[in-house]
Amino acid sequence: MQIYLDNAATSYPKPVAVADSVYNFMINNGTTSGRGSYKKAMESDRLIYETRKLIADLFNFNNTKKVIFTSNVTESLNLAINGILNEGDHVVTSSIEHNAVWRCLKTLERDKGISITKVKASKEGYTNPEDVEKSIRENTKLIIFTHASNVLGTIQPIREIGKIAKNHNIPFLVDAAQTAGAYPIDIQKDNINLLAFTGHKSLLGPMGTGGLVVNWDKNIQPLKAGGTGGDSAYEYQPDYYPNRLETGTLNVSGLVGLRESIKFINKESIETIHNKEKELVKYALNKLDKIDGLKIYGPKDSEKIVSVISFNIKDLRPEDVGFELDNKYSIMVRAGLHCAPNAHELIGTKATGCVRIGIGYFNKKEDIDILANSLIEIIKTYEI
Incomplete structure (x- = not known):
């Protein structure tokens, strides 16, 4: 899958x-x-x-x-x-x-x-x-x-x-x-x-x-x-x-x-699409925030953001996290500077970048569950 x-x-x-x-x-x-x-x-x-x-x-x-x-x-x-x-x-x-x-x-x-x-x-x-x-x-x-x-x-x-x-x-x-x-x-x-x-x-x-x-x-x-x-x-x-x-x-x-x-x-309807994505973002923020060693950037509030969440895992390069997610778990995310170096300068990640997930209307809560569990396994594998 x-x-x-x-x-x-x-x-x-x-x-x-x-x-x-x-x-x-x-x-x-x-x-x-x-x-x-x-x-x-x-x-x-x-x-x-x-x-x-x-x-x-x-x-x-x-x-x-x-x-x-x-x-x-x-x-x-x-x-x-x-x-x-x-x-x-x-x-x-x-x-x-x-x-x-x-x-x-x-x-x-x-x-x-x-x-x-x-x-x-x-x-x-x-x-x-x-x-x-x-x-x-x-x-x-x-x-x-x-x-x-x-x-x-x-x-x-x-x-x-x-x-x-x-x-x-x-x-x-x-x-x-x-x-x-x-x-x-x-x-x-x-x-x-x-x-x-x-x-x-x-x-x-x-x-x-x-x-x-x-x-x-x-x-x-x-x-x-x-x-x-x-x-x-x-x-x-x-x-x-x-x-x-x-x-x-x-x-x-x-x-x-x-x-x-x-x-x-x-x-x-825009309202339906927005509400569904907002619900998924809230769910994802809650799941990811509970993972030890994972740092979320930006507001942890689904009312203040669109369906974008960026994070890093302590002592792991974002591109390595992205590779592991794709190679072992078939989860496609974006790692790097996202063509926005000013935003990374703001949060102190211009030298390293970060991992970004972009949630869409066709995603489900199960996708977030699998992502969270995969990240936990990656952290355990690297003994962070």
């Missing part, structure tokens, strides 16, 4: 209907969207529009044209960050960002001379909104926060931070990689201007899908230029949405799968 506990990296398994929809589209249609007026191409257009609409509705947004599709959340974040920041601008961000944000900012710091304020967080990864406001300068042009840490799971107070950004007329970009599909997000109530999401994590869709929801009226420079299927004689990127920010052939088959996964989420 194999147990998958790496849903923070990508969700698995997917609903069967997701794979079926991708297969059926590729076999029975297979055409591009926005590139033809024949019946099958028009059907592709309809499917893409329906996916945009489902995304917009999921996040309480009312402009489908400003749901921009990308290949993943990293591209979405790069699109927003590079499209807004200019030479000499200042940006405020958290101290637990994924490299999808941090490397992008550091590159702009090196190449364009932007300045970055990394707001301090508590050891549990929580950011005080007041500290965000204190970091704002006259030249602050963007505030970027992850919704939840992919290392600690800590949920950030984005609604409060968004209100601060709104009061200062600064666009607020939220990285929803760990929350979209498993945690309620309301673009209006949460004061979000730009929401970056990926399809392959808690949205339960295929890899190679993602997007940026643009709830902002000011200019964003395109990340890419090229064919859009329309206005082909015009030599520059169109200035209307979605074509302004969306160019080249879309991953229609992947987005058809994303359409089906969102329909599945709507049928189950």
Whole structure:
């Protein structure tokens, strides 16, 4: 029996209907969207529009044209960050960002001379909104926060931070990689201007899908230029949405799968998914906290985190724990720095990394029981 506990990296398994929809589209249609007026191409257009609409509705947004599709959340974040920041601008961000944000900012710091304020967080990864406001300068042009840490799971107070950004007329970009599909997000109530999401994590869709929801009226420079299927004689990127920010052939088959996964989420409901994962996280925290020699990082409170738990075992390298779990017990976890060195610096594990489990909607309490028992056996084997 194999147990998958790496849903923070990508969700698995997917609903069967997701794979079926991708297969059926590729076999029975297979055409591009926005590139033809024949019946099958028009059907592709309809499917893409329906996916945009489902995304917009999921996040309480009312402009489908400003749901921009990308290949993943990293591209979405790069699109927003590079499209807004200019030479000499200042940006405020958290101290637990994924490299999808941090490397992008550091590159702009090196190449364009932007300045970055990394707001301090508590050891549990929580950011005080007041500290965000204190970091704002006259030249602050963007505030970027992850919704939840992919290392600690800590949920950030984005609604409060968004209100601060709104009061200062600064666009607020939220990285929803760990929350979209498993945690309620309301673009209006949460004061979000730009929401970056990926399809392959808690949205339960295929890899190679993602997007940026643009709830902002000011200019964003395109990340890419090229064919859009329309206005082909015009030599520059169109200035209307979605074509302004969306160019080249879309991953229609992947987005058809994303359409089906969102329909599945709507049928189950975000509330049901969130409550089940929260229950599993609470159960896992209780089980793991009782294991001698095991240290859990971040809040030990299922109300304050998404379904991510990171830990280390005394005197054991995290990669060795991960190897043992996989090799002897067929349990798949993630070990290392999780592309988030800032978060590891915060908790003192930048030199070693840690073991991370990512619980998903299709996991069961039995999976956690087997994990806990396996970790106890590993500890006994190494005589810790």
